[in-house]
Amino acid sequence: MPTTDGSDTGGTGRRMRADARRNQEKLLAAAAEVFVGSGVDAPIRRIAARAGVGMGTIYRHFPTRADLVVAVFRHQIEECAEAGPRFLAEEGSPFAALRRWVGLFADLLVTKHGLAHALQSDSSRFAPLHAYFLDRLQPVAARLLDAAAEAGEIRPGTHPYELLRGIGNLCIGHDDDPRYDPRRLIALLLQGLRRP
Amino acid sequence: MPTTDGSDTGGTGRRMRADARRNQEKLLAAAAEVFVGSGVDAPIRRIAARAGVGMGTIYRHFPTRADLVVAVFRHQIEECAEAGPRFLAEEGSPFAALRRWVGLFADLLVTKHGLAHALQSDSSRFAPLHAYFLDRLQPVAARLLDAAAEAGEIRPGTHPYELLRGIGNLCIGHDDDPRYDPRRLIALLLQGLRRP
DNA sequence: TTACTTTACGGAACATTGTTCCGGTTAACA
DNA sequence: TGTTAACCGGAACAATGTTCCGTAAAGTAA
Numbered sequence: 001m002p003t004t005d006g007s008d009t010g011g012t013g014r015r016m017r018a019d020a021r022r023n024q025e026k027l028l029a030a031a032a033e034v035f036v037g038s039g040v041d042a043p044i045r046r047i048a049a050r051a052g053v054g055m056g057t058i059y060r061h062f063p064t065r066a067d068l069v070v071a072v073f074r075h076q077i078e079e080c081a082e083a084g085p086r087f088l089a090e091e092g093s094p095f096a097a098l099r100r101w102v103g104l105f106a107d108l109l110v111t112k113h114g115l116a117h118a119l120q121s122d123s124s125r126f127a128p129l130h131a132y133f134l135d136r137l138q139p140v141a142a143r144l145l146d147a148a149a150e151a152g153e154i155r156p157g158t159h160p161y162e163l164l165r166g167i168g169n170l171c172i173g174h175d176d177d178p179r180y181d182p183r184r185l186i187a188l189l190l191q192g193l194r195r196p
Numbered sequence: 197m198p199t200t201d202g203s204d205t206g207g208t209g210r211r212m213r214a215d216a217r218r219n220q221e222k223l224l225a226a227a228a229e230v231f232v233g234s235g236v237d238a239p240i241r242r243i244a245a246r247a248g249v250g251m252g253t254i255y256r257h258f259p260t261r262a263d264l265v266v267a268v269f270r271h272q273i274e275e276c277a278e279a280g281p282r283f284l285a286e287e288g289s290p291f292a293a294l295r296r297w298v299g300l301f302a303d304l305l306v307t308k309h310g311l312a313h314a315l316q317s318d319s320s321r322f323a324p325l326h327a328y329f330l331d332r333l334q335p336v337a338a339r340l341l342d343a344a345a346e347a348g349e350i351r352p353g354t355h356p357y358e359l360l361r362g363i364g365n366l367c368i369g370h371d372d373d374p375r376y377d378p379r380r381l382i383a384l385l386l387q388g389l390r391r392p
Numbered sequence: 393t394t395a396c397t398t399t400a401c402g403g404a405a406c407a408t409t410g411t412t413c414c415g416g417t418t419a420a421c422a
Numbered sequence: 423t424g425t426t427a428a429c430c431g432g433a434a435c436a437a438t439g440t441t442c443c444g445t446a447a448a449g450t451a452a
Contacts, residue, residue, distance in 0.1 A: 017398090019399095055439090161376070184358060250430060
């Protein structure tokens, strides 16, 4: 798993060359800028151009688009994952923690243009992004669901994966349509979870 | 609004030439076949080739991909729209009718590969598809929701558009992942609608 | 510092797909 | 049957993803 600080080894176990690390950072910065303006489907060429590097360089550092997206959003994903247990400790009930965390998760998807859309995508583009998201967030969702179920606040049996994916899906396309607010539907979904 | 039978006028008010109608039918058949195998994002070239016509022909008949998708699925959309009022008459309660209709709607999206995905899409590709879907199905959803709300079975205030879009979103990507079954989440959503 | 090795860089070249355009063909009709 | 308007096919162009290799730079040791 690559890191973003000076210790990055490029996966080879050897230290990265200085220019390589410089370019990687330039690429991450450029990608973050372009993603905001044009979504995560922006042309690779534009990102390379904005970073001032060639096509070969971007493909060497990030073989797939998903690798680049993961690298750009790693921080936010990490924060979201860490918030789960914290909410469980802070909130009065497991269900309240679950609701708050789901809200944070939805914010992440809604704020970053096209991220939700990329997460499911067709076929298996973005498979690495999908995998990273799940590895990191599914256990968190599972723990919140379990806690709420044990407390008797929701009925048991909900699959964490399915819930995450469903919420992710609901967040798609909110930004080109003011009539559609994913949060209302997410609230309905949570309501449907509650024990009668 | 184009039709598929012999009366098609191509929108000009004049009768279509025989070869034009023949090609349109060949294209519809080919598109339906290709969509099943490769989803609605299959290359235009392949559809044209399967129909045995040139690129110009397909673009003349269906200027955008969405036009072609609409034409292919018109029948199913129409059936779904007509089922709404029928369910309302047949079922014991408005909510039961709503639930049954939502199931039919979901089946439509789940069965036709990639249709759900195309429905929201990014930017505004598929805008005609989106528009047709809404024009036809939103009033049906509205009537079902109103009836259920009036009967006191669900709480009022749910936007038909939002519900349709949400269900559409939930149906995305079910086919490349056995762990994800949109129907379970849709059931939760409906449960969340119910009056306490 | 210099010579040498290893790694990375840049961008041309190729592949795929969407989209447009135009010369030739054909159906419709008098 | 001749005229005309509509239609056809596919070449040509454009945008983008992906690969490859000659060249340049960084690291290393004498």
